[in-house]
Amino acid sequence: MGNQMTNRSTTGTTPTSMAMTWLLMLMVMIGSSPAAHAELLIRITEGADSAIPVAVVPFAETGQIPSGDKVSSIVRDDLTMSGEFKPLPPEKMLSLPSSGDEVYFRDWRLLGQRYVLVGQLTRTGDKIEARYELFDVNREERILGATASSSVNSTRSLAHHISDKVYEAITGVPGAFSTKLAYVTLQRSGGKALYRLQVSDVDGKRARVRLESDEPILSPAWSPDGKRLAYVSFETGKPAIYIHELSSGNRTKIADFRGLNSAPAWSPDGRSLLLTLSKDGNAEVYKMDIQSRSLKRLTSHWSIDTEPTWDHTGKGFFFTSDRSGGPQIYHKSSESAEPRRITFGSRYNARPRPDNDGKYVYYVHQRDKAFHIARTNLQTEEETILTRTESDESPSVSPNGRMLIYATKQGGDSVLTVIAADGGAAYSLPASEGDVREPAWSPIVE
């Protein structure tokens, strides 16, 4: 079977295309850094004991293949990052097969490997084709054989695509390695702040700045088609909500009411946003139809109601409210239903993020003086604290529900950390300089 893949990274904003389309405040610049900027580096802080041993054999190469991004190393890193796999270091391999007829199962069994991935890369013009095969060592069976291709400049996309297919073949769940992260970096110097909204691969590579401002940028949220971001920007001196189309760089200010304009969250059909406005007196959740801009108020209470997010049905939603005294997570099963309180474990639980199948809701949980990420099983109502770090914020679940990214403090700086969604392995993505915060994991887009 032929797996043609498209390279989404080439659809990004080019500096020339936008320079003309924008009429912006002086301090705001978009796409000012077309190349990789302040790239994040992965640091492995903890591995999972139950990780599956897998051998990703270095791919054979025909023709001039760019040496910077080795496809097989990226696949190895991806699988490691998931926390569910423990790839074998290539120097421990007894042989380096590149096709199925060269695989001797006994060798890999000796090395304790459950799966072996082999492959070849062939360059034709500006295209690189990968032919790859995955074997189950115990059953001595080929469980995946496919080809995929990319332009010569986007072997990273090709590698992430192979990681997705390998992950799915073994776990039965689609991989999320080809998805993107949106996040905000902050550098302070001499009393000046520089906020940058960036989009990168999930491993922090190929970061690109999409918006730059010396006023706060907050709460990036992906549209379900992965083509647009909604966020809060203070660039005019007060908070407003914008929708930013990534391919063109076009932006629309869609909420600029008196008071708060915050916490945008897309509906599953991409047609409306949940948002928090205080135009009627205090923070309440509203639904805005993006086309008509019509508003419907969905909460009504003198307390703070904010941080809304649709549940997996797209009919109900979670939000944070301090109507009980401190912030807690609530759920409304429909727009008009009575809110039901979800969290009881401590006096501070906020910013809910549900997974895609309605099983868990993840949130920020205060225990003693520390803030952790916790989740509640919505069927059993059991609460589990997932992190051991102490200043944790902004959880975002991967679209396949298997990984979680959040922001935490490390030596005074804010860094991003990826963990398995059940609290297993952990990886940090430290910013090269300053803070990195508010990660948002994109949906899977074919």
Added chain:
Amino acid sequence: MNVSAHHKLFAMVLSLGLIAGCSSTGETTEDGAYGSDVSAVDQDGGSTVYGGDDDGGVSSSEMSEEQRREAEARAARAEEAAMREITTFYFDFDTAEIKAEAREVLVAHARFLQANPGQNVRIEGHADERGTKEYNLALGERRANAIERFLIVNGASRGQTETISYGEEKPAVMGSSESAWAQNRRVELVFQ
């Protein structure tokens, strides 16, 4: 400005008021006071003048009473002006309750706004870094709203005030200590 600075300023205002009140009684007393008491008195102005009071009362009592009232009013104005130097108000974690010691100062700001209808004020609410950013935006707004209500109840008019919340985005003090957090949970008044 923090609370201890406020108290110091307040003490200063009181002593200034005393000087003004006493010196108004006439030049002679001032001369006498300085002449008689130079070595016994420290550099604190208040007690020096106090020593010479009333002795050489050459003015009529009616005149003196009027001047006294005038001086008192002047002192009160000076005290209010000094209090209005304080434009930052602090809050406990996850609350928007105005602290008792802030009330007097806020009343002074409210009176000033009432007396100067052309003066506007921007009320900026902030939170410390703990907890979530969006909730902190709402919390900062709640704090700003609490201060705005207080100013309006005490004489400011609605058209003079404007609120904005920055949540945890603009800390006054960097760092993750109790003391940094305490200084960051605040509302700042910016007169425009």
